[in-house]
Amino acid sequence: MTNMKIAAFLVLPSLIVASFYAFAALPMPVSAAAAAAAAADPTISIDKFMFQPTSLTVTAGTTVHWKNLDPEPHTVRGVETNFRSDPLDQNDSFAHKFDQPGTYRYVCSIHPQMLGTIIVKAAGTAN
DSSP, X not given: OHHHHHHHHHHHHHHHHHHHHHHHTSOOOOOHHHHHHHHHXXXXXXXXXXXXXXXXXXXXXXXXXXXXXXXXXXXXXXXXXXXXXXXXXXXOEEEEEEOSOEXXXXXXXXXXXXXXXXXXXXXXXXX
């Protein structure tokens, strides 16, 4: 009987800890407003000397974010337009709001082989 008490004493704390971590891993509910805000502000990753995704379609009025995940600096510069970031070090971000429908090509001015496109649709049009 004493061995069973000792075994329970040793096993019970690990069950509690395991239950806590299992509960912590469950997805937390997200409000509709938070989900809409996340969808409204897409992020383009700069990773492995590429913009990912390379093409993105958004609705006019959307702010697009770029985040540099590379250890090298990169920029975001509009080809036909005048939006431009300063050099972005690793984990730095840049954002630009696209108000007018159209196709916006952009490039990293440090690494011109890095190209991307933002396609902006008028509000109420299908993607």
